[in-house]
Amino acid sequence: MTQDTPWRRRSYHRDWLMAEANRMFDMYQFNAVNPKGGFFDLDAAGKPYGELRQIHATCRMVHCFAIGHLLGRPGADRIVDHGLQYLWNVHRDQTYGGYMWSLDDHGPRDDSKQAYGHAFVLLAASAARVTGHPLADRLMADITEVIDTRFWEDEYGAVAEEFARDWRKISDYRGQNSNMHLTESLMAAFEATGDAAYLRKAERIADLIINRHARALDFAVAEHFDSRWNVDKAYKGSDMFRPAGTTPGHWLEWSRLAMQLWVLGGKKLSWLPEASKKLFRAACDRGWDAKQGGYFYTLDFDGRPLLRHKIWWPMTEAIAAAAFIGEHDPDPYFEDWYRRVWSFAIAHFIDHRHGNWYPELDSDLRPFDLFFTGKPDIYHSLQACLIPLFPASGSITKVAAGAS
Numbered sequence: 001m002t003q004d005t006p007w008r009r010r011s012y013h014r015d016w017l018m019a020e021a022n023r024m025f026d027m028y029q030f031n032a033v034n035p036k037g038g039f040f041d042l043d044a045a046g047k048p049y050g051e052l053r054q055i056h057a058t059c060r061m062v063h064c065f066a067i068g069h070l071l072g073r074p075g076a077d078r079i080v081d082h083g084l085q086y087l088w089n090v091h092r093d094q095t096y097g098g099y100m101w102s103l104d105d106h107g108p109r110d111d112s113k114q115a116y117g118h119a120f121v122l123l124a125a126s127a128a129r130v131t132g133h134p135l136a137d138r139l140m141a142d143i144t145e146v147i148d149t150r151f152w153e154d155e156y157g158a159v160a161e162e163f164a165r166d167w168r169k170i171s172d173y174r175g176q177n178s179n180m181h182l183t184e185s186l187m188a189a190f191e192a193t194g195d196a197a198y199l200r201k202a203e204r205i206a207d208l209i210i211n212r213h214a215r216a217l218d219f220a221v222a223e224h225f226d227s228r229w230n231v232d233k234a235y236k237g238s239d240m241f242r243p244a245g246t247t248p249g250h251w252l253e254w255s256r257l258a259m260q261l262w263v264l265g266g267k268k269l270s271w272l273p274e275a276s277k278k279l280f281r282a283a284c285d286r287g288w289d290a291k292q293g294g295y296f297y298t299l300d301f302d303g304r305p306l307l308r309h310k311i312w313w314p315m316t317e318a319i320a321a322a323a324f325i326g327e328h329d330p331d332p333y334f335e336d337w338y339r340r341v342w343s344f345a346i347a348h349f350i351d352h353r354h355g356n357w358y359p360e361l362d363s364d365l366r367p368f369d370l371f372f373t374g375k376p377d378i379y380h381s382l383q384a385c386l387i388p389l390f391p392a393s394g395s396i397t398k399v400a401a402g403a404s
Contacts, residue, residue, distance in 0.1 A: 006335050007342075008323050008388035021385040023355045025068055028378045029079060032061065036105060038086040043374040046354050051104045055091050058083055059120035060379035063397070066127035067386065070400040077131070084128055084135045087121065096166050098146050111165040115151050115178035116241075118143065119185045126188035127397045140193070147182075156229050157204030172227035173235075175242065176213075179205045180250060183257055184395075187264055191398040199264060206261055210254055210275050219275070219282040220246045220301065221254055233301055240371040245298045245306045248287025249314025252295075255279035256321035256387075259328060263393055277329065280321055284337055287314075292365060293344045309370065310361040315345050316384035327392035338388075357381050 007013040027046045032039045039061050040048030062083035068076035091099045093111070099121050101110040121143045128136035150167060151159035158179045162170045186202035189195070213231060214221045223246060224235035236244045255276045262272035286303045287295045294310035295318065322338035348365050349357045359372035383396055390399040 004332075006326060007339060008326070014389055017385045017389055020350075021382055024378050024382050024385070025065075025073060025076075027355045027375070028061065029065070029068075029073075029075060033079065033082060037082075037090055038103075039083065041374060041376075044351075044354065046356065046375055049374070052102055052109060053086070053091075053104070054102045055087075055099055055114075055117040056120045057377050058087055058091060059117075059124035060377050062087065062124040063120075063127045064378050064382050066124075066131050066133075067382075067397055067400050069131050070397065071403060080128060080131060080133060084124070084133060084139065087124060088135055088139060091121075092142070093165065098150060098163075098167070099143075100165065108165075112170065113150070113163040113165065113167065115159045115161050115175075116181060118147055118151060119178055119182035122147065122182070122185035123188055126185065126192040126395075129192040130397050130401050140189070144189070152201070157201075157208050158229065159205075160227075173237075174225040174227060174229055176209050176221060176223050176225070177241070177250065179209060180254060180257065183261070187257070187260060188395045188397055190264065191394055199261075202261055203265060203269065206254075206258060206272070210258060210279070211271055214251075214254070214279065215275065217246075217301070219251065219278045220286070220299070220303075221251050221279070223247060223250070239307065243298045243307060245300045247298050247314075248283040248295050249297070249311070249317055251279045251283040251287070252314060252317040252321050255283070256317065256324045259321075259325050259392070260394065263328075273328065276321075276325055277331075280318075280325060280334070280337075283314075283318070292363075294348070294361065294365070308363055309368075310348075310365070311371070312349050312357040312359050313380040315341055315349060316357075316380040319345070319384040320387040323388035324392045351375075 031042055031046055031048055034040045038053035038058055041050050043049050062080055065076045065079035069080055090103060093100055098113040099118055100108050101112050101114050101117050103109055125136060125139040125143050129140055153160055159182060161173050161175050161178060164170055183202045183205045186198045190198040208229060222231040224232045226232055258272045258276040262269060286299060289296055295314040296305040297307040297309060297311050300306050318341045319338060322334045326334035348361060351358055356375045358367040359376050360368055360370055362368045386396055393399060
């Protein structure tokens, strides 16, 4: 071994990554299962609380424990089944079709139909299909039909954002975040089924949001759009889910997805790897806090920080992107950032007492609760540990299925 050997290829680092992943699996497998259906949120100590079930959290648990099952984790299949039963029998709207955003023990809490949530239903269905779960084909067929008939706007090559329970239009807002996660899910669906229609949709979304809009902004990813997919720079929504300005964490997430899309598409679209690397560099050049470290949550369109505190998931996306891109480009830049982000994470974000990551740090890098409470979910931090362990040839679910 030389000092130039990437961490992801070193046996010690690989063992450390798997140990971290298993700490997360342990926390959620033995604490998050709600006997009434679905999953509990976890507090700062990793203990269950509350009764709200949001659809993206349900789907992410299915996705993550499908990966665990494919890797050979005992009991992970029960978590997958538990989540799928709740998704199919409770989140699914048997009156109007589609999937409701959130429920509690008494029924729907928010019965709207959100593109963001439906993207994660497709991800869960794809993961379940790879595991061979008996509900997977029904779920895959149902969510595909809902996306195609209710959300997809072929004129633009992307999905509309939100509807009421009975499919009345809520707003003319269009958002990149839901379409980004749908791109992730469409690639997983393509891998799970072999149906190239999923891949073509993913390529169209990427072309709209990255090749057209992000390229025009020097690879800053615009978040908010009107109904005709014109950038809305003045948009001010919820700081948690629709913050004003741009979000460097999403540039990092897109950088990995763009490279993955290039690989799955047979390496035919040459703009994808170029965009992937420019997105990553832009996020590190403009979004990293050079004084204290960590990625600013949001920037304005001139690159100035808007929300200066640090959130965990951009860090995890930087790790996953640096590892994935680094497998296709030997430039030491990506390995340097892989090491820098992990080193910052272990010093500030990883909760060494209770497990998983603190979701937020204030301006002095102290854990605090503004947008998130406790340990929000396993999805981002688990993938940061697992993606570097496997070939950069597709989604983590698919490559885990082929692991030996």
